[in-house]
Amino acid sequence: MFKKKPAYNVAIVGATGAVGSQMIEVLEERKFPVERLYPLASSRSASGTVSFRGQEVPVQVLTQDSFAGIDLALFSAGSDISKEFAPIAVQKGAIVIDNSAAWRMDPQVPLVVPEVNPHDLSRHQGLIANPNCSTIQMVVALKPLHDQVRIKRVVVTTFQSVSGTGREAMDELLDQSKALLNFQSPQPTVYPHRIAFNCLPHIDEFLASGYTKEEMKLVHETRKIMGDNSIQITATTVRVPVYIGHSESVNIETERALTANEARALLSAAPGVVVYDDPAHGLYPMPMDVVGKDEVYVGRIREDESIPNGLNLWIVADNLKKGAALNAVQIAELLVG
C-alpha cells in the first residue's frame, strides 16, 4: 500500500504547534527516512522556519496545492483543518496520519497504537487516525493486562497537562502563574476559568449527558483500539496546572484474578511500558519525570480490595510525545518498515 522508497517527502500540517513541532523533532530523533520536510501551517501561524537536521526549513501556508508529491502527511492542526485537507492530501496520493478527533471513530479509518493494534493498519485507505493523548497511554498499559485476564470495567480519572490544549494554553499557565505570584488577578483567555493553582474538571466540550467529549473519547477510542466493545469504561477528565505530562488514576475490574506482582511482571515485559513502582523508595511516575520520554510509565500498582478482581494503577506519559507525535511517527514507521 505504501510504495517503498529510500526516503519520503513528509508534510507536517500544524508544524508550528506544540504537537507539530514535536513531530518534527521525533522524525529527526528516530532517523525517519525523510527525503524532504514540508512544514505547513495556517496563514495565521505560517511564519518563520523550523529546524530539521541542522537546517532551517521555511513554514509554508497550507493550501489545497500543498500535497503534490507528498508521500506522508502528519496532521495536527485541529479537526476542522483535518476534515477539509486530509481528504485532499489522500486524493493527491499521500498517506495521512491524523492527530485530530475528526476521523477517529470513522469505521473506515484505522485508529492505531503500534504496541496495541498494529494489525489494524493493514486495512487503511490512505487515512489513519492517531488516538487522543489520554487514550494512548491508557491502552498501552491496559492491553497486556486485558490479554491475560480480560478487563471488564475501567474507572479512570485523568490529570491532564495544559500542553494537551496547545501552545497558547502553556503560555496562559505561565502568564497566570507569574501574575498570581505578583499579586495580580489574571483573566483567563484559553480556558473558561483560571488554570494556575487550580483544577478544571472540564476538557473539550460538554455533551447533553453531562460527560465531556474528552471523557467519551476514553470510552469509544479504547474499545476501538482494543477491538473489544464489551469493555465498560467511565471517565472523569480534569485539567491540572502542569505543563507537560498526563497522569491517570485507573481502576480496573478483570474477569480473572491478577495480583499486583503478576501485573508488574506482565507490564515489565510489555512493549512501550516502564514499570516505575517502588513507593517505599519514593519511586512512582510523575509528570515532571516523563517529559521527553518515549514510554508509558506505570506505578502505584495495587490490588483493589473493594472487589474480587480489581487493580489500581497510576499511568503517566508525555502527552506530546507518546500521546501524540511519537505515536504518529511510530505508525509511519510501521507503514514504511
Added chain:
Amino acid sequence: MFKKKPAYNVAIVGATGAVGSQMIEVLEERKFPVERLYPLASSRSASGTVSFRGQEVPVQVLTQDSFAGIDLALFSAGSDISKEFAPIAVQKGAIVIDNSAAWRMDPQVPLVVPEVNPHDLSRHQGLIANPNCSTIQMVVALKPLHDQVRIKRVVVTTFQSVSGTGREAMDELLDQSKALLNFQSPQPTVYPHRIAFNCLPHIDEFLASGYTKEEMKLVHETRKIMGDNSIQITATTVRVPVYIGHSESVNIETERALTANEARALLSAAPGVVVYDDPAHGLYPMPMDVVGKDEVYVGRIREDESIPNGLNLWIVADNLKKGAALNAVQIAELLVG
C-alpha cells in the same frame, strides 16, 4: 457531659499552623461563646500573637500545665502532640476535639461530621476526633445518597492541595513556582519531589500493601462515620499544585438506581452541600472558588453507564475550613448547643 456555661475557655493547640489559625478565625466568625482564648504551640512555633476579636493574644508554649481551667481544647498539631497532650487535657477536665489521625480509629473515640453522624457525639469520653480532610468532604456528599439508595462501592481519586500538609508546604509551592518561572531548579524539602507544576501520587506514608495511609483513611474513616462497614472503598490520593481546596473524583455503585437528577435533588436538600452543576454554563466546582466557603460543593453529577447503578461526582471543599477547622468548631457547637 458538657457543663453549660455562658462562655468557655478554649485552647487551640497548634495555633500558629494552617489549620489552627483557621480554627481561631472560624470561632470568631461563628461567634462561638469563647470566654478566653488560649493559643498554644510547640516551643519551636510559639512566638508572636494571634488576632481574635480585634485583640492580639500572645501564643504560649504548650506544656502539661496548659490545660488548667480549659473547657474545650481544639488540637491540630500532629499525631505525636495529640497522643501526648490530649489525654492530659482530658484528665484536666477539658473536652478535646482532635484534628490529628491519632485517635480517629479508636473504638472509644467518636469520629464526627456533624451533617452525617451527630448522634455519635453522645458517647464521647472527653475526646472526639475530627476526620481527615479528604474524608469529611466525601461523606458530607455521600451520606444523603447512601441513606436513599445504599452505596455499595466507592472508587475515589483525590486532587489535594498543599495546605493539607501545612504552612511550610504552601511556602514550598510558592518558592518552587517562583524559582521555576525564573529558570531555576528548586530542591524539594517538605515533599519528596517537586510539587510545582507536577502531581505527586503520594500523601502520607506508604504501607506494605502499596496504599498510603491517606488512602486507607478514606476507607476506614468513611465506614466509621457512615456507620456501615459493608461499604467497599478504594482510593488513590494525589497531591496537586493548588494552595487551598481539595477536589475528589468519586465513582459510586449503589444498591438501588438513582438518576443524576435524583442525586442533584437529594444533594440540594442536604445540609452543608451546594450543588454546583451546570456545565453547559461553565459551572462546576473548582478549588479556586471554594476557598473560604463553608459548604461542600458537588458537580459533574453523571450517571455511570458502565454499571447498572452507578454515578460519578466531583466533590470540592475548602480543606482547611470544612475539611478541618470548621468541622471541629461545628462539633464544639453541638457540644455546647
